[in-house]
Amino acid sequence: xxxxxxxxxxxxxxxxxxxxxxxxxxxxxxxxxxxxxxxxxxxxxxxxxxxxxxxxxxxxxxxxxxxxxxxxxxxxxxxxxxxxxxxxxxxxxxxxxxxxxxxxxxxxxxxxxxxxxxxxxxxxxxxxxxxxxxxxxxxxxxxxxxxxxxxxxxxxxxxxxxxxxxxxxxxxxxxxxxxxxxxxxxxxxxxxxxxxxxxxxxxxxxxxxxxxxxxxxxxxxxxxxxxxxxxxxxxxxxxxxxxxxxxxxxxxxxxxxxxxxxxxxxxxxxxxxxxxxxxxxxxxx
Numbered sequence: 001x002x003x004x005x006x007x008x009x010x011x012x013x014x015x016x017x018x019x020x021x022x023x024x025x026x027x028x029x030x031x032x033x034x035x036x037x038x039x040x041x042x043x044x045x046x047x048x049x050x051x052x053x054x055x056x057x058x059x060x061x062x063x064x065x066x067x068x069x070x071x072x073x074x075x076x077x078x079x080x081x082x083x084x085x086x087x088x089x090x091x092x093x094x095x096x097x098x099x100x101x102x103x104x105x106x107x108x109x110x111x112x113x114x115x116x117x118x119x120x121x122x123x124x125x126x127x128x129x130x131x132x133x134x135x136x137x138x139x140x141x142x143x144x145x146x147x148x149x150x151x152x153x154x155x156x157x158x159x160x161x162x163x164x165x166x167x168x169x170x171x172x173x174x175x176x177x178x179x180x181x182x183x184x185x186x187x188x189x190x191x192x193x194x195x196x197x198x199x200x201x202x203x204x205x206x207x208x209x210x211x212x213x214x215x216x217x218x219x220x221x222x223x224x225x226x227x228x229x230x231x232x233x234x235x236x237x238x239x240x241x242x243x244x245x246x247x248x249x250x251x252x253x254x255x256x257x258x259x260x261x262x263x264x265x266x267x268x269x270x271x272x273x274x275x276x277x278x279x280x281x282x283x284x285x
Contacts, residue, residue: 002145002155003141003142003144003145003157003161003165004031004035004160004161004164004165006141006144007137007138007141007168008028008031010137010140010141011024011028011134011137011168012024012028014130014133014134014137015130017130017133018129018130018133020129020130023065023067024065025065026061026062026064026065027061027062027065027168027171029058029061030057030058030059030061030062030167031058031164031167031168033054033057033058034054034055034058034094034163034164034167035160035163035164037050037051037054038051038158038159038160038163038164039158039159039160041159041160042158042159042160052091055091055094055095055163055167056087056091058167059087059090059091059094059167060087062090062167062171062174063083063086063087063090063174065171066174066175066178067178070178070179071178072085072086072174072177072178072182073085073086073177073182074180074182086174090170090171090174093166093169093170093173093189093193094163094166094167094170095163095166096166096192096193096196096197097162097163097165097166097169097170097192098159098162098163098166099196099199099200099217100162100192100195100196100217100219101157101161101162102215102217102219102220102223103151103219103220103223103228103231103232104149104150104151104152104153104228104229104232105146105149105150105151105153105228105229105232106219106228106231106232106235107149107157107161107162107165108142108143108145108146108149108150108157109142109146109232109235109236109239110189110191110192110235110239111138111139111141111142111165111169112139112142112143112146113188113236113239113240113242113243114135114138114139114169114172114173114188114189115135115136115137115138115139115140115142115169116135116136116139116243117135117184117188117242117243117246117247118131118132118134118135118138118172118173118176118188119132119133119135119136119139120243120246120247120250121135121176121181121184121188121246121247121250122135122176122181124247124250124251125179125180125181125184125250125251125253127176127179127180127181131172131175131176131179134172135172138168138169138172142165150229151227151228151229151232169189173185173188173189180253181249181250181253182256183246183249183253183256183259183260184246184247184249184250186260186263187242187245187246187249187259187260187263188239188242188243188246190242190263190264190266190267191235191238191239191242191266191267191270191271193267194264194267194268194270194271195217195218195219195271195274196217198218198271199216199217199218202216203216218270218271218272218274218275219231219235219274221274221275221276222234222274222275222276225276231274234270234273234274235270235274238266238267238269238270241266242263242266242267245259245262245263245266246259246263
C-alpha cells in the first residue's frame with residue numbers, strides 16, 4: 001500500500017503537467033476500486049468472482065482513458081473487438097502480475113525493469129504525452145520499495161500491491177501499444193507472460209484449478225534450490241536483455257519480427273534455466 005501512496009500522487013502530477021488529468025480520472029477510479037477489494041481480500045479472503053468482477057469493471061473504466069480513435073491492434077480489428085480483446089489481455093496481465101509475486105524482491109525488480117523500459121521506449125519512439133514520465137515514476141517508486149522488499153523482505157506487496165501494480169503497468173503497456181509501439185509493449189514483460197501463461201496452461205492440462213494456490217512457477221521452483229535474491233538477479237539479467245530488444249524495436253519498428261523472436265527465445269531460455277530441467281514444458285504429474 002505504501003508504494004501506491006507514493007506512486008499515484010506522482011502520476012497525478014505528471015498527468016496535470018501534461019494536461020491529461022481528465023482522461024486519466026477513470027483509470028485512477030479503477031485502481032482505487034481494485035486496491036480496495038484487494039485490501040479487503042488481504043484482510044479476509046473474498047470470493048474469486050467478486051475480485052474478478054471489480055477488476056473487469058476497473059479495466060472497462062481504464063479503457064475509457066485511451067485517446068479517442070486509438071486502436072491497440074493498429075486497425076487489424078473493428079473497434080469493439082479491439083477493445084474487448086485488449087480488456088481480456090489486460091485482465092489476464094493483472095492476475096499474472098499477482099501470480100508472479102511469490103518471492104522477495106521479484107515484482108519490485110520487474111516493475112523497475114518495465115518502468116525504465118517504457119521511459120526509454122517513449123523517448124526513442126518519440127511518443128507524445130506523459131508516458132515517459134509515468135514510466136519513470138513507476139520505476140522510481142518500485143526502486144524506493146525494493147530495499148525493503150529485498151530478501152529477507154521486511155515489507156510485502158500483498159494482493160493490494162501486486163494486483164494494483166498489475167493494473168497500472170498493464171495500462172501503460174496498453175497505452176504504449178496504442179501509440180504504435182506494440183512490439184516493445186510485448187517484449188518488456190515477456191518473462192512474466194511466459195512463466196505465468198505456461199504454468200497456467202500446464203496446470204489446467206493436468207486438471208488443477210487455476211484459482212488454487214500453488215508453487216509450480218519456474219521462479220518458485222528455482223527459489224527452492226537457491227536464495228530468493230539469486231533468482232531475482234537472474235531475472236534482472238534476462239530483463240536487461242529484453243530491455244535492449246525493446247529499445248531496438250522502438251528505434252527501428254521494421255525489425256519487430258526479429259525482436260519478438262529474440263524476446264521469445266530469451267524468455268523461454270530464462271524459464272528453462274529457472275525451472276532447472278530441460279523437460280520444463282512437459283506436463284508434470
